[in-house]
Amino acid sequence: MEFTIGQIASLLKGKVEGNPDLKVSRLDKIQEGQPGGISFLANEKYEPYLYQTAASAVIVSEEFRPSKSISTSLIRVKDPYLGFTQLLEAYAEFNKAALVGVEQPSFIDESSSIGSNAYRGAFSYIGKNCSLGQNVKIHPQVYIGDRVKIGDNTIIHAGAKICADTQVGANCEILPGAVIGSDGFGFAPQEDGTYKAIPQLGNVIIEDQVSIGANTTIDCATMGSTIIKKGAKIDNQVQIAHNVIIGENTVIAAQAGISGSTEIGKNCIIAGKAGIVGHIKIADQTTIGANTGISKSIKKSGETLLGYMGMEMKSFLKSYSIFKNLERLENRIRELEKKP
Numbered sequence: 001m002e003f004t005i006g007q008i009a010s011l012l013k014g015k016v017e018g019n020p021d022l023k024v025s026r027l028d029k030i031q032e033g034q035p036g037g038i039s040f041l042a043n044e045k046y047e048p049y050l051y052q053t054a055a056s057a058v059i060v061s062e063e064f065r066p067s068k069s070i071s072t073s074l075i076r077v078k079d080p081y082l083g084f085t086q087l088l089e090a091y092a093e094f095n096k097a098a099l100v101g102v103e104q105p106s107f108i109d110e111s112s113s114i115g116s117n118a119y120r121g122a123f124s125y126i127g128k129n130c131s132l133g134q135n136v137k138i139h140p141q142v143y144i145g146d147r148v149k150i151g152d153n154t155i156i157h158a159g160a161k162i163c164a165d166t167q168v169g170a171n172c173e174i175l176p177g178a179v180i181g182s183d184g185f186g187f188a189p190q191e192d193g194t195y196k197a198i199p200q201l202g203n204v205i206i207e208d209q210v211s212i213g214a215n216t217t218i219d220c221a222t223m224g225s226t227i228i229k230k231g232a233k234i235d236n237q238v239q240i241a242h243n244v245i246i247g248e249n250t251v252i253a254a255q256a257g258i259s260g261s262t263e264i265g266k267n268c269i270i271a272g273k274a275g276i277v278g279h280i281k282i283a284d285q286t287t288i289g290a291n292t293g294i295s296k297s298i299k300k301s302g303e304t305l306l307g308y309m310g311m312e313m314k315s316f317l318k319s320y321s322i323f324k325n326l327e328r329l330e331n332r333i334r335e336l337e338k339k340p
Helices: 005-012 044-050 080-098 313-324 326-338
Strands: 015-017 037-040 057-061 073-077 179-182 187-189 195-197 203-206 217-219 225-228 304-306
Touching: 005 015, 005 057, 005 073, 005 080, 037 080, 057 080, 073 080, 179 203, 203 217, 217 225, 304 313, 313 326
Parallel strands: 037 057, 057 073, 179 217, 203 225
Antiparallel strands: 015 073, 187 195
Protein backbone atom coordinates (compact mmCIF):
# COMPACT_ATOMS: atom_id res chain seq x y z
CA MET A 1 0.00 0.00 0.00
CA GLU A 2 1.27 3.43 -0.95
CA PHE A 3 0.31 6.80 0.51
CA THR A 4 1.60 10.29 -0.14
CA ILE A 5 3.32 12.24 2.59
CA GLY A 6 0.50 14.75 2.34
CA GLN A 7 -2.10 12.05 3.02
CA ILE A 8 -0.18 10.88 6.08
CA ALA A 9 0.17 14.44 7.35
CA SER A 10 -3.58 14.88 6.98
CA LEU A 11 -4.19 11.68 8.96
CA LEU A 12 -1.91 12.91 11.76
CA LYS A 13 -3.14 16.52 11.61
CA GLY A 14 0.42 17.63 10.88
CA LYS A 15 2.21 19.95 8.46
CA VAL A 16 4.61 18.93 5.69
CA GLU A 17 8.01 20.49 5.13
CA GLY A 18 9.18 19.11 1.81
CA ASN A 19 7.43 17.33 -1.02
CA PRO A 20 3.88 16.30 -0.03
CA ASP A 21 3.48 14.22 -3.21
CA LEU A 22 6.26 11.74 -2.41
CA LYS A 23 4.89 8.25 -1.83
CA VAL A 24 5.77 5.97 1.08
CA SER A 25 4.87 2.32 1.51
CA ARG A 26 6.91 1.22 4.51
CA LEU A 27 7.59 2.04 8.17
CA ASP A 28 11.32 2.30 8.99
CA LYS A 29 13.54 2.90 11.98
CA ILE A 30 15.21 6.27 11.51
CA GLN A 31 18.69 4.71 11.55
CA GLU A 32 17.65 2.22 8.84
CA GLY A 33 15.48 4.54 6.69
CA GLN A 34 15.45 4.02 2.94
CA PRO A 35 13.55 5.71 0.08
CA GLY A 36 9.87 4.86 0.27
CA GLY A 37 9.97 4.59 4.05
CA ILE A 38 8.69 6.84 6.83
CA SER A 39 10.15 7.12 10.34
CA PHE A 40 9.91 9.35 13.40
CA LEU A 41 12.16 11.29 15.78
CA ALA A 42 10.97 11.53 19.38
CA ASN A 43 14.19 11.01 21.37
CA GLU A 44 16.96 13.59 20.97
CA LYS A 45 19.69 10.93 21.12
CA TYR A 46 18.52 9.73 17.70
CA GLU A 47 18.77 13.18 16.14
CA PRO A 48 22.13 12.46 14.40
CA TYR A 49 20.36 9.81 12.32
CA LEU A 50 18.01 12.47 10.93
CA TYR A 51 20.91 14.00 9.00
CA GLN A 52 21.94 10.61 7.60
CA THR A 53 18.63 8.84 6.94
CA ALA A 54 17.46 8.07 3.42
CA ALA A 55 13.83 7.77 4.53
CA SER A 56 11.40 9.73 2.39
CA ALA A 57 9.78 11.33 5.44
CA VAL A 58 10.34 11.68 9.18
CA ILE A 59 7.71 12.64 11.75
CA VAL A 60 9.07 15.28 14.16
CA SER A 61 7.79 17.65 16.82
CA GLU A 62 6.34 21.05 15.93
CA GLU A 63 9.09 22.63 18.05
CA PHE A 64 12.01 20.68 16.56
CA ARG A 65 14.67 22.79 14.83
CA PRO A 66 17.36 20.88 12.88
CA SER A 67 20.95 21.92 13.51
CA LYS A 68 22.12 20.76 10.07
CA SER A 69 20.68 20.51 6.58
CA ILE A 70 18.42 17.53 5.91
CA SER A 71 17.45 15.71 2.73
CA THR A 72 14.22 14.12 3.94
CA SER A 73 10.73 15.63 4.13
CA LEU A 74 9.39 16.38 7.61
CA ILE A 75 5.90 15.96 9.01
CA ARG A 76 5.52 18.23 12.04
CA VAL A 77 3.05 17.11 14.73
CA LYS A 78 2.47 17.92 18.40
CA ASP A 79 3.79 14.56 19.63
CA PRO A 80 5.90 12.54 17.16
CA TYR A 81 5.77 9.33 19.23
CA LEU A 82 1.99 9.50 19.45
CA GLY A 83 1.81 10.41 15.77
CA PHE A 84 3.86 7.40 14.75
CA THR A 85 1.72 5.21 17.01
CA GLN A 86 -1.38 6.47 15.21
CA LEU A 87 0.29 5.64 11.91
CA LEU A 88 1.09 2.12 13.12
CA GLU A 89 -2.53 1.67 14.17
CA ALA A 90 -3.78 2.85 10.79
CA TYR A 91 -1.33 0.54 9.01
CA ALA A 92 -2.48 -2.40 11.12
CA GLU A 93 -6.12 -1.59 10.35
CA PHE A 94 -5.41 -1.57 6.62
CA ASN A 95 -3.70 -4.95 6.91
CA LYS A 96 -6.60 -6.40 8.89
CA ALA A 97 -9.14 -5.10 6.40
CA ALA A 98 -7.26 -6.87 3.60
CA LEU A 99 -7.79 -10.26 5.30
CA VAL A 100 -11.16 -11.50 4.09
CA GLY A 101 -12.37 -14.88 2.91
CA VAL A 102 -11.69 -18.54 3.57
CA GLU A 103 -8.47 -20.44 2.98
CA GLN A 104 -8.58 -24.18 2.42
CA PRO A 105 -8.44 -26.57 4.07
CA SER A 106 -10.42 -25.17 7.00
CA PHE A 107 -13.48 -26.35 8.90
CA ILE A 108 -16.56 -24.76 10.47
CA ASP A 109 -19.41 -26.88 11.77
CA GLU A 110 -22.74 -26.32 10.00
CA SER A 111 -24.36 -25.39 13.33
CA SER A 112 -21.99 -22.42 13.78
CA SER A 113 -22.25 -18.93 12.31
CA ILE A 114 -19.75 -16.23 11.38
CA GLY A 115 -20.40 -12.60 10.38
CA SER A 116 -19.54 -10.71 7.22
CA ASN A 117 -16.00 -9.60 6.25
CA ALA A 118 -14.54 -12.45 8.28
CA TYR A 119 -11.33 -14.33 7.59
CA ARG A 120 -10.62 -18.00 8.24
CA GLY A 121 -7.06 -19.15 7.67
CA ALA A 122 -5.90 -22.54 6.48
CA PHE A 123 -6.23 -25.46 8.93
CA SER A 124 -8.44 -23.46 11.30
CA TYR A 125 -11.22 -25.36 13.08
CA ILE A 126 -14.50 -24.02 14.45
CA GLY A 127 -16.65 -26.44 16.44
CA LYS A 128 -20.38 -26.81 17.03
CA ASN A 129 -22.83 -24.06 17.96
CA CYS A 130 -20.29 -21.25 17.81
CA SER A 131 -21.19 -17.63 17.10
CA LEU A 132 -18.55 -15.31 15.60
CA GLY A 133 -19.22 -11.65 14.87
CA GLN A 134 -18.47 -9.29 12.01
CA ASN A 135 -14.88 -8.68 10.82
CA VAL A 136 -13.52 -11.52 12.95
CA LYS A 137 -10.10 -12.76 11.82
CA ILE A 138 -9.25 -16.41 12.51
CA HIS A 139 -5.66 -17.09 11.48
CA PRO A 140 -4.21 -20.43 10.37
CA GLN A 141 -4.21 -23.40 12.76
CA VAL A 142 -6.55 -21.77 15.26
CA TYR A 143 -8.76 -24.18 17.22
CA ILE A 144 -12.15 -22.96 18.44
CA GLY A 145 -14.13 -25.43 20.54
CA ASP A 146 -17.87 -25.93 20.81
CA ARG A 147 -20.26 -23.19 21.95
CA VAL A 148 -17.66 -20.42 21.74
CA LYS A 149 -18.81 -16.83 21.24
CA ILE A 150 -16.53 -14.18 19.71
CA GLY A 151 -17.46 -10.51 19.28
CA ASP A 152 -16.99 -8.17 16.34
CA ASN A 153 -13.51 -7.13 15.12
CA THR A 154 -11.65 -9.65 17.26
CA ILE A 155 -8.45 -11.25 15.95
CA ILE A 156 -7.31 -14.77 16.91
CA HIS A 157 -3.73 -15.28 15.76
CA ALA A 158 -2.10 -18.44 14.46
CA GLY A 159 -2.10 -21.51 16.65
CA ALA A 160 -4.23 -20.11 19.47
CA LYS A 161 -6.67 -22.50 21.17
CA ILE A 162 -10.07 -21.25 22.35
CA CYS A 163 -11.65 -24.08 24.32
CA ALA A 164 -15.33 -24.93 24.64
CA ASP A 165 -17.80 -22.42 26.15
CA THR A 166 -15.33 -19.52 26.13
CA GLN A 167 -16.76 -16.07 25.50
CA VAL A 168 -14.55 -13.44 23.86
CA GLY A 169 -15.75 -9.85 23.49
CA ALA A 170 -15.42 -7.33 20.68
CA ASN A 171 -12.15 -5.68 19.55
CA CYS A 172 -9.98 -8.23 21.33
CA GLU A 173 -6.67 -9.66 20.15
CA ILE A 174 -5.35 -13.09 21.12
CA LEU A 175 -1.77 -13.68 20.01
CA PRO A 176 -0.19 -16.90 18.69
CA GLY A 177 -0.14 -19.97 20.90
CA ALA A 178 -2.41 -18.64 23.65
CA VAL A 179 -4.66 -21.24 25.28
CA ILE A 180 -7.95 -19.95 26.64
CA GLY A 181 -10.28 -22.17 28.66
CA SER A 182 -8.20 -25.28 29.29
CA ASP A 183 -8.72 -27.16 32.58
CA GLY A 184 -7.49 -25.54 35.77
CA PHE A 185 -5.03 -27.22 38.13
CA GLY A 186 -7.55 -28.98 40.34
CA PHE A 187 -6.59 -32.18 42.17
CA ALA A 188 -7.90 -33.57 45.46
CA PRO A 189 -5.43 -35.49 47.69
CA GLN A 190 -6.47 -39.05 48.54
CA GLU A 191 -5.77 -41.15 51.63
CA ASP A 192 -3.29 -43.31 49.73
CA GLY A 193 -1.21 -40.26 48.75
CA THR A 194 -2.49 -40.04 45.18
CA TYR A 195 -4.47 -37.18 43.66
CA LYS A 196 -7.86 -37.26 42.00
CA ALA A 197 -8.68 -34.78 39.23
CA ILE A 198 -11.52 -32.39 40.01
CA PRO A 199 -13.71 -31.78 36.93
CA GLN A 200 -13.45 -28.21 35.67
CA LEU A 201 -16.98 -27.36 34.54
CA GLY A 202 -16.86 -23.55 34.20
CA ASN A 203 -15.65 -21.30 31.40
CA VAL A 204 -13.63 -18.17 30.59
CA ILE A 205 -15.21 -14.79 29.84
CA ILE A 206 -13.04 -12.20 28.11
CA GLU A 207 -14.69 -8.80 27.86
CA ASP A 208 -14.18 -6.16 25.15
CA GLN A 209 -10.84 -4.60 24.15
CA VAL A 210 -8.68 -7.20 25.86
CA SER A 211 -5.25 -8.23 24.58
CA ILE A 212 -3.85 -11.70 25.39
CA GLY A 213 -0.16 -12.35 24.70
CA ALA A 214 1.54 -15.25 22.95
CA ASN A 215 1.62 -18.56 24.84
CA THR A 216 -0.40 -17.16 27.72
CA THR A 217 -2.78 -19.61 29.40
CA ILE A 218 -6.09 -18.74 31.03
CA ASP A 219 -7.78 -21.67 32.78
CA CYS A 220 -11.50 -22.25 32.82
CA ALA A 221 -13.29 -22.03 36.16
CA THR A 222 -14.03 -25.06 38.28
CA MET A 223 -17.57 -23.67 38.46
CA GLY A 224 -18.73 -20.28 37.20
CA SER A 225 -16.28 -18.19 35.17
CA THR A 226 -12.70 -17.00 35.02
CA ILE A 227 -13.16 -13.36 33.98
CA ILE A 228 -10.84 -10.93 32.19
CA LYS A 229 -12.56 -7.56 32.30
CA LYS A 230 -12.72 -4.81 29.72
CA GLY A 231 -9.48 -3.23 28.56
CA ALA A 232 -7.08 -5.60 30.36
CA LYS A 233 -3.72 -6.13 28.65
CA ILE A 234 -1.91 -9.40 29.31
CA ASP A 235 1.62 -10.06 28.08
CA ASN A 236 3.21 -13.26 26.77
CA GLN A 237 3.63 -16.41 28.89
CA VAL A 238 1.33 -15.38 31.73
CA GLN A 239 -0.53 -18.02 33.76
CA ILE A 240 -4.02 -17.16 35.03
CA ALA A 241 -5.63 -19.94 37.04
CA HIS A 242 -9.23 -21.03 37.45
CA ASN A 243 -11.84 -18.60 38.81
CA VAL A 244 -9.46 -15.62 38.74
CA ILE A 245 -10.95 -12.20 38.04
CA ILE A 246 -8.77 -9.55 36.36
CA GLY A 247 -10.12 -6.00 36.70
CA GLU A 248 -10.65 -3.41 33.98
CA ASN A 249 -7.55 -1.89 32.36
CA THR A 250 -5.16 -3.96 34.45
CA VAL A 251 -1.79 -4.71 32.84
CA ILE A 252 0.12 -7.95 33.48
CA ALA A 253 3.69 -8.45 32.21
CA ALA A 254 5.38 -11.65 31.04
CA GLN A 255 5.78 -14.75 33.21
CA ALA A 256 3.55 -13.49 36.01
CA GLY A 257 1.42 -16.17 37.66
CA ILE A 258 -1.92 -15.73 39.41
CA SER A 259 -3.30 -18.60 41.47
CA GLY A 260 -6.90 -19.75 41.60
CA SER A 261 -9.85 -17.66 42.81
CA THR A 262 -7.81 -14.49 43.28
CA GLU A 263 -9.43 -11.19 42.33
CA ILE A 264 -7.27 -8.42 40.86
CA GLY A 265 -8.70 -4.88 40.92
CA LYS A 266 -8.90 -2.41 38.07
CA ASN A 267 -6.00 -0.32 36.73
CA CYS A 268 -3.40 -2.49 38.45
CA ILE A 269 0.13 -3.05 37.12
CA ILE A 270 1.68 -6.49 37.63
CA ALA A 271 5.31 -6.68 36.50
CA GLY A 272 7.19 -9.64 35.08
CA LYS A 273 7.58 -12.87 37.09
CA ALA A 274 5.36 -11.62 39.90
CA GLY A 275 3.63 -14.45 41.77
CA ILE A 276 0.25 -14.12 43.50
CA VAL A 277 -1.27 -16.80 45.75
CA GLY A 278 -4.85 -17.94 45.48
CA HIS A 279 -8.06 -16.81 47.22
CA ILE A 280 -7.00 -13.22 47.90
CA LYS A 281 -8.03 -9.77 46.64
CA ILE A 282 -5.78 -7.05 45.22
CA ALA A 283 -7.10 -3.49 45.50
CA ASP A 284 -7.54 -1.15 42.56
CA GLN A 285 -4.47 0.69 41.19
CA THR A 286 -2.00 -1.59 42.94
CA THR A 287 1.48 -1.86 41.40
CA ILE A 288 3.35 -5.14 41.95
CA GLY A 289 7.04 -5.07 41.03
CA ALA A 290 9.02 -7.67 39.10
CA ASN A 291 9.66 -10.96 40.97
CA THR A 292 7.41 -9.81 43.80
CA GLY A 293 5.47 -12.44 45.74
CA ILE A 294 2.03 -11.58 47.11
CA SER A 295 0.76 -13.90 49.86
CA LYS A 296 -2.12 -11.91 51.36
CA SER A 297 -4.87 -9.53 50.26
CA ILE A 298 -3.99 -5.91 49.47
CA LYS A 299 -6.80 -3.75 50.81
CA LYS A 300 -5.46 -0.23 50.27
CA SER A 301 -5.64 1.03 46.69
CA GLY A 302 -2.70 2.73 44.99
CA GLU A 303 0.10 0.91 46.83
CA THR A 304 3.37 -0.18 45.19
CA LEU A 305 4.73 -3.51 46.43
CA LEU A 306 8.23 -4.95 46.05
CA GLY A 307 10.21 -7.93 47.30
CA TYR A 308 9.71 -11.62 47.89
CA MET A 309 7.00 -11.04 50.49
CA GLY A 310 5.41 -8.09 48.76
CA MET A 311 6.30 -5.22 51.09
CA GLU A 312 5.13 -1.65 50.59
CA MET A 313 7.81 0.08 48.51
CA LYS A 314 9.18 2.50 51.14
CA SER A 315 9.40 -0.23 53.76
CA PHE A 316 11.08 -2.57 51.31
CA LEU A 317 13.71 -0.02 50.28
CA LYS A 318 14.43 0.82 53.93
CA SER A 319 14.77 -2.86 54.82
CA TYR A 320 16.91 -3.53 51.79
CA SER A 321 19.33 -0.75 52.76
CA ILE A 322 19.78 -2.52 56.11
CA PHE A 323 20.15 -5.91 54.43
CA LYS A 324 22.99 -4.62 52.25
CA ASN A 325 24.88 -3.58 55.40
CA LEU A 326 24.31 -6.79 57.41
CA GLU A 327 27.90 -7.98 57.03
CA ARG A 328 29.28 -4.66 58.30
CA LEU A 329 26.79 -4.61 61.18
CA GLU A 330 27.67 -8.21 62.09
CA ASN A 331 31.37 -7.39 62.20
CA ARG A 332 30.64 -4.36 64.38
CA ILE A 333 28.61 -6.47 66.80
CA ARG A 334 31.39 -9.07 67.00
CA GLU A 335 33.93 -6.36 67.79
CA LEU A 336 31.65 -4.98 70.52
CA GLU A 337 31.23 -8.47 72.01
CA LYS A 338 34.99 -8.84 72.32
CA LYS A 339 35.24 -5.76 74.50
CA PRO A 340 35.22 -6.33 78.29
